[in-house]
Amino acid sequence: MAAMLSPAAPLDADACYRAVAAHDARFDGAFFIGVTSTGIYCRPVCRVKTPRRENCRFFTHASQAEGAGFRPCLRCRPELAPQRQAWSAQDASALLAQHAARLLDSPDAWGDGAPSVAGLAQRLGVSDRHLRRVFEAELGVSPLAWLQTRRLLAAKQLLADTRLPIAQVALAAGFASLRRFNAAFVAQYRMSPTALRRDGGAPASTDGxxxxxxxxxxxxxxxxxxxxxxxxxxxxxxxxxxxxxxxxxxxxxxxxxxxxxxxxxxxxxxxxxxxxxxxxxxxxxxxxxxxxxxxxxxxxAIHAVLGADFPDSAGLRVPGTLDGFELAVRAVIGQQVTVAAARTLTTRLVERFGVPLATPIDGLTQMFPTPAVLAAASGDALGQLGLVRQRQAAIQALARAVDSGQLSLHAGADVAQAMAALTALPGIGEWTAEYIALRALRWPDAFPAGDVALQKALSPNGQRLTARAAQARAERWRPWRAYGVLRAWQPSTLKLSNS
Known part of the structure; x- marks a missing residue:
């Protein structure tokens, strides 16, 4: 059934129905089921009575289900499903559509501005018409319909889980006005936002x-x-x-x-x-x-590629970050030192340049320094923390690039552009850029070939491989080399095959 999850493969309706009947969580978000007798679409894990096979239609994306006239289930809540991420496309059209969808799905990709089809086309270097044609051919809906579904589902979650005023919900979900939000919500879901929040939303809380x-x-x-x-x-x-x-x-x-x-x-x-x-x-x-x-x-999908070398590690994930700049600074500090040493140096940096924050959680008392603060920090002040001059210069250059807007480090950023900008900075080489891509840019094929621990883990005799040999060894892991790196860093999981 794994083939059903391939982004390039059409859905196998019979396999989908078996997953729905079993409420199989492995396929949550991989597809959605529209029930023609109710006009509702659900996640495969929905616990309602399994509908009759002849009443089921299957969709790869929620936007496709909504485009076909189905409304989201109020019980299983499709907005809570894991997103379906595609990285294995080979042809240019599929790659363009995937990149466009990734940008539309990333709130951080647009800064203070609102995403638009024109802005998206300009960012991708294609015409509006070409983008719409390719997007619809690859994903089955227009970019605008995709974006509208994302906004409506985000609003639906805010209505259900928070007590934010509806006007704030509209703005937070990306709508330009309350009037437009109400009109879109009623047109798509056939109920008003107020009706959906019939129970008053989440209970009031002073604890978040x-x-x-x-x-x-x-x-x-x-x-x-x-x-x-x-x-x-x-x-x-x-x-x-x-x-x-x-x-x-x-x-x-x-x-x-x-x-x-x-x-x-x-x-x-x-x-x-x-x-x-x-x-x-x-x-x-x-x-x-x-x-x-x-x-x-x-x-x-990941284990189908990595399972031969890592048969017992299907559950390992790649840790990301909540703040790309913070992760990049930590990567610079971690160059050529142990994890424990890097943690000590980073803690000193926070104590010296961070700001206090009162929270209800024991142990949470500090904010990581902003790019502006570290850009203005003197070399002497950084040196007093134990950072050598090369690290000082790299942190200051990195902070200036992020603070000025020349460098974006988030999951929706262009990977090639960000890595080129990173390696152009003093003190940031290929290893650091790849590590930042792996965790901050969320590039699943990132591969820090110069990593010593990785080179040792990939060697059949325990000796260090060269970076080129490590890359050759991991070639069969594409497009999931980042996941292979995490598995290789845990030696007990590695069982190199001879293929």
């Missing part, structure tokens, strides 16, 4: 807003949390592996806040609490959390 995010199993929660804990910065983040929780501070533009995540592995979901101050930007927060914890990964 709660939202639920889903993921596809398997997911090695312990491995993810151990990775984050080993690199945790005191005051900025707190990880409890046994309690399956992780919390940290977060800055969005000029707003500072916090969030706390609790994994529920048996239910294949994460419960997230977010500071009230961040409520107006909740869709951005959700997108960043999904990238940070790699909740949208497709284990079946």
């Amino acid at each position: 807003i709660s939202v639920t995010l889903s993921f596809r199993p398997p997911y090695d929660v312990r491995a993810m949390l151990q990775f984050l804990k080993q690199r945790g910065i005191a005051g900025v983040e707190h990880v409890d592996v046994d309690a399956a929780t992780v919390a940290r501070t977060l800055r969005l533009d000029d707003t500072c806040g916090w969030l706390a995540c609790r994994f529920e592995p048996a239910a294949h979901r994460v419960q997230v609490r977010v500071a009230e101050a961040l409520a107006p930007q909740l869709p951005r927060v959700i997108a960043r959390v999904r990238a940070w914890l790699d909740l949208d990964a497709d284990p079946a």
